[in-house]
Amino acid sequence: MNHAIFKSLLFLGAGAISDAAHTLDLEELGGLQKRMPLTGTVFLIACCSIVGLPLFNGFVSEWLTFRSFLAGSEMTNLSAAIVLPLAAGVLALIGGLAAACFAKVYGVGFLGRPRSGEAGRANEASLPMQAGMGALATACVVIGIFPGLVLRSLGALTEELLPGAALPPAATSLTVVLPWIALFVLVLVGGFAGFKRAKKLTATWACGLPGLDERMQYTSTAFSKPLRKVFSRVYRAERTLEVVPGDPPYFPVSISYRSVRTTSFEKFLYRPGVDAIVTAALRLRRLQTGNIQIYLLYIFAALIALLMFMRWA
Amino acid sequence: MTLMTNVLQVLLLILLAPLVRGVISRIKARIQNRRGASVWRPYADVLKLFRKQDLVPASASFVFRLAPMVVFTTTLVVAAFVPLLHGLALLGVTGDFVLLVYLLALGRFFLMLGAMDGGSSFGGMGASREALVSTLAEAPFLLALMSVAIAAHTASIAGMVQWTMGQNFFQFSAVHALAFAALVLVAIAETGRIPVDNPTTHLELTMIHEAMVLEYSGPSLALIEWASAIKLTVVMALLIALFVPWGMASSVSALALGVASLVMLLKIAALVLALALVECSVAKLRMYLVPDFLGVASALAILAVVFTALMR
Numbered sequence: 001m002n003h004a005i006f007k008s009l010l011f012l013g014a015g016a017i018s019d020a021a022h023t024l025d026l027e028e029l030g031g032l033q034k035r036m037p038l039t040g041t042v043f044l045i046a047c048c049s050i051v052g053l054p055l056f057n058g059f060v061s062e063w064l065t066f067r068s069f070l071a072g073s074e075m076t077n078l079s080a081a082i083v084l085p086l087a088a089g090v091l092a093l094i095g096g097l098a099a100a101c102f103a104k105v106y107g108v109g110f111l112g113r114p115r116s117g118e119a120g121r122a123n124e125a126s127l128p129m130q131a132g133m134g135a136l137a138t139a140c141v142v143i144g145i146f147p148g149l150v151l152r153s154l155g156a157l158t159e160e161l162l163p164g165a166a167l168p169p170a171a172t173s174l175t176v177v178l179p180w181i182a183l184f185v186l187v188l189v190g191g192f193a194g195f196k197r198a199k200k201l202t203a204t205w206a207c208g209l210p211g212l213d214e215r216m217q218y219t220s221t222a223f224s225k226p227l228r229k230v231f232s233r234v235y236r237a238e239r240t241l242e243v244v245p246g247d248p249p250y251f252p253v254s255i256s257y258r259s260v261r262t263t264s265f266e267k268f269l270y271r272p273g274v275d276a277i278v279t280a281a282l283r284l285r286r287l288q289t290g291n292i293q294i295y296l297l298y299i300f301a302a303l304i305a306l307l308m309f310m311r312w313a
Numbered sequence: 314m315t316l317m318t319n320v321l322q323v324l325l326l327i328l329l330a331p332l333v334r335g336v337i338s339r340i341k342a343r344i345q346n347r348r349g350a351s352v353w354r355p356y357a358d359v360l361k362l363f364r365k366q367d368l369v370p371a372s373a374s375f376v377f378r379l380a381p382m383v384v385f386t387t388t389l390v391v392a393a394f395v396p397l398l399h400g401l402a403l404l405g406v407t408g409d410f411v412l413l414v415y416l417l418a419l420g421r422f423f424l425m426l427g428a429m430d431g432g433s434s435f436g437g438m439g440a441s442r443e444a445l446v447s448t449l450a451e452a453p454f455l456l457a458l459m460s461v462a463i464a465a466h467t468a469s470i471a472g473m474v475q476w477t478m479g480q481n482f483f484q485f486s487a488v489h490a491l492a493f494a495a496l497v498l499v500a501i502a503e504t505g506r507i508p509v510d511n512p513t514t515h516l517e518l519t520m521i522h523e524a525m526v527l528e529y530s531g532p533s534l535a536l537i538e539w540a541s542a543i544k545l546t547v548v549m550a551l552l553i554a555l556f557v558p559w560g561m562a563s564s565v566s567a568l569a570l571g572v573a574s575l576v577m578l579l580k581i582a583a584l585v586l587a588l589a590l591v592e593c594s595v596a597k598l599r600m601y602l603v604p605d606f607l608g609v610a611s612a613l614a615i616l617a618v619v620f621t622a623l624m625r
Contacts, residue, residue, distance in 0.1 A: 033374035033430075044376070044426075053419040054412060066411045066455075073463040073621065081622040085459055086615060092414075092455040096448030099422055103444055107429030107437075113372045173469075177407040181390050181416075188389070189382045192536070199378070204370040204433045204528060218429070218437020226445040230604045 001150070002057040002143065006049035009136040013043040016129055017109065020122035026105065026220040031114040035122045038130050040110045042137035047102040049140045052095050055182050057143035060151075063174060065091060100227060108220040115217070145182040148175035221259075314565045315401060322397040326550060327389065330542040331355035333549070333585060338513075340589035355542060362535035370528060372432040380427025381529065381536040387420035388540040388547070395550045398573040399562040400475040409468035410458040414451065417503070420540070421447055424525055431528035435517050439524025442600065446509060446521065449607040450502045456614035457495040461555055463621040464488050474554045478561060486624060491617035493556045498610035500548045502603070504541070507592040509603055512541075519597065546581075553580045 016039045017032065018024050033040035045056065052062035069091070072084025114120035124130070143150055151171055246253040287298075335352035342349025369377060393403040394413050425443055428436035462468050464486070465476035477489075502509045505522040514520055517527070526537050554561075560576035562569035598606060 031372060031374075031432075033376060034372075037374075040374070048419075048422070051418075051422060052415065053422060054415050055419070059415060062415075063411050067409075067468065070459060070462060070468055074466075078622060082619055085463060085618045085621070086456070088459055089452040089456040089611070089615065089618075092452040093448070095415075095418075096451040099418060100444035100448050103422060103425045103429070103440060107426050107440060111374060111376060111426060111430040112432040112437075173407040173409075174412070177404060177412070181404075184390060185383075185386045188386045189379070192382045192385075192532075193378075195532075199367040199369050201371045202368045204372065204431050205435075216434050217432055218434055218441060223437060223441040223444070226441055226600070227448065229601065230445065230449070 001154075002049070002061045002140075005136055005139050005143070006046045006056075006058055009042060009046040009133060009140065010050065012129065012133050012136070013039055013046060016125035016133070017122075019129075020125065021116075021119045023116070023118060026108045028116040029109040029114070029119045030112050030116075030217065031110070032119060032122055033110040035114075035120075036124045039125050039133065042133040043110065044106055045137045045140050047106045049144065051099045051102050053099075055141070055144050055178065055185065057140045057147075059144060060147040060174070062091070062095065064171070067171075097227070100224070104220050104223045108218075108223065112217050115219075145178055146175070147178065148172070151175065318399060318565055318570065319393075319401060319403040322395075323389075323393050323403055325397060326392045326395070326546055327543055330546040331359060331539065333546045333581065334542045336582075337585050337589050337592075340586060341593055344589065344593045355538070359535045359539050362530075362538070363532050365531040367531040367533055370431050370433075373430045373528075376423075376426050377430040377528075378533060380423040380430075381533040381540075383423040384420040385536040385540040387416045388543045391416050392543055392547050394470050395547055396471055396474045396554045396558070396561065397550055397577060398570050399565060400478055400558065401471050406469050406471045408470065410462060410470060410473075411455070411468070413470065414455050414458070417544070418447070418451065424537070428525035428528070433528065435520070435524045435527050438517075439521055439527070442521045443525060446502055446603055446607070449604055450499050450610070453495050453607060453610040453614040454499045454503070456611070456618055457492040457499065458555075460488050460492045460614065460617035460621050463618070470551075470554070474558050474561075477555065478558045478563075486620075488617050488620045488624065489556060491613050491620060493552070495610045495613035495617060496552060496555075498606065498613070500552060502607060502610075504545045504548055506545075506588065508595045508598040509606065511597045514597075549581055549584050550577075553577070553584070 014024060016036065017029065020036060020039075021029055021032070023029070049056040049058040052058040066088055069084050069088040072087075073081050075081050075084070114122075125133075155171075240256075240258045242254075242256045244253045244255075332352060332355070335350075335355045338354075339349045339352050367378070390404070391413055394408050396402045421443065425440040428440040428443075430436070461473050461477075465473040467473060467476065501507075505512055510521040510523075511519065512522065514523055517524060520527070522541070526534065529537055557580060560573060560580075562573040
């Protein structure tokens with residue numbers, strides 16, 4: 001249910017971006033938070049939710065999953081007691097990867113400076129779009145801070161389906177502690193925001209040189225490069241680097257760099273299966289001649305085969 | 314009285330954190346044959362920064378100024394999870410280890426966004442590297458805490474601490490040894506110390522955390538610096554509370570708490586000394602060796618979890 005809320009919100013946000021900036025390529029976006037404040041803010045809320053950060057609804061689901069894994073360690077079956085807690089590690093790794101991914105999406109898309117003219121001229125989404133996104137974002141935050149609202153009714157439903165299944169007391173501890181944390185964070189952040197009025201706009205530090213432009217920002221490809229390198233067994237990148245040397249050779253005339261990324265599981269797991277099905281389908285197409293007599297022959301052959309099957313089987 | 318002790322613990326952690334940092338850099342200076350700055354310098358730094366103007370890049374949005382506040386508040390909340398003087402903490406009973414790990418993640422997520430909002434290449438670079446380190450550190454962090462939680466049959470931090478207090482020191486199990494080793498490695502990565510990151514580097518190309526905060530100044534920087542000092546102290550206190558809690562007050566009386574504070578000071582001093590020694594004797598790892606470092610932590614954490622099941 002939480003997933004439904006924040007995923008829809010992300011898609012609505014993506015729609016608003018594509019509508020405003022006429023592109024969904026991250027490398028062409030940037031600085032949208034200033035151009036589209038509301039879309040940006042709700043997109044940030046959706047990102048926090050999907051990453052599973054506390055005070056947003058994604059965390060509640062993630063927390064419940066972690067606690068179930070922990071409860072799994074009490075099972076009498078030894079292999080289950082080992083595998084279930086280890087699955088928490090996998091979930092944590094996925095959570096970390098999600099955080100990296102959505103920091104990239106929001107950071108490159110909405111923060112910094114616009115990377116193209118289109119992004120620099122983007123306008124806020126229309127009012128109905130804003131209202132739709134706003135409602136979903138509110139749901140994300142409300143469920144994230146008061147998970148009891150949903151957990152209680154879901155618990156009642158589970159009890160209806162599986163008699164004796166009650167909400168564990170641990171879940172209620174979360175419903176108690178989250179509103180307090182939210183209140184504390186709100187008061188403190190509000191306090192700081194009120195206190196820190198004095199600010200001055202300056203240019204970004206460019207090592208003392210003038211002319212820092214938007215092309216010098218980190219791109220989304222560069223952002224995920226370290227992770228791609230670590231998991232290079234999964235992402236087999238094909239790179240080509242062409243340097244045309246000039247005279248003197250220290251200042252090349254042109255450098256072209258191209259990197260194609262395909263995931264190896266796509267290449268080795270899905271591709272053979274897809275290829276086999278396509279070849280088989282092409283072969284089978286010969287059966288379809290368009291001649292009605294041939295089709296009648298197929299039906300007759302099938303009938304004979306079935307009759308023989310019934311006789312001897 | 315219990316409540317007051319809990320509040321006192323949090324205040325102690327927050328207020329003593331800069332001192333811990335000052336002492337570490339002082340010891341490091343002594344080992345390197347320098348005199349070093351006063352141990353009170355981190356306080357002076359924070360006070361100085363709070364009095365200064367906040368410089369904001371013209372291209373930055375509200376996220377830039379929000380990020381330090383989020384980092385600071387989440388670190389404060391995490392400080393309320395950790396028992397220091399006795400086996401309880403303000404949020405130690407209701408808050409569990411999953412919440413602790415993810416509150417730290419919340420702060421880090423916003424810091425990465427704040428870094429990217431500056432619009433320079435260094436911010437993006439720092440955020441990208443931080444994303445790598447934190448992604449790989451999260452799994453061992455959670456698994457190591459989980460192994461202790463399984464052994465103690467509870468998910469709340471205070472529950473785990475009280476369970477360990479009830480154990481005999483000489484029955485220290487393999488689970489604890491493995492989880493402790495994994496958590497020490499993760500703690501180094503989490504708090505950005507050598508050999509994963511160097512907090513005193515001045516070369517942009519080697520920075521991780523420092524590259525992220527390069528664009529910050531004034532009160533915003535003060536909040537980030539203070540928060541990272543608190544984080545370091547809290548992680549140390551967490552290690553102590555989970556693995557060597559003996560000496561904590563079992564009853565809430567002035568005498569017991571006094572003794573507990575002394576014992577706690579000694580334990581933290583020991584950890585500080587160990588950290589300073591490691592930082593002076595080990596070189597920072599190359600960026601792409603950090604995954605191996607965290608791989609070792611993950612392997613230890615996985616073994617710890619497997620052992621909990623085998624040792625029942």
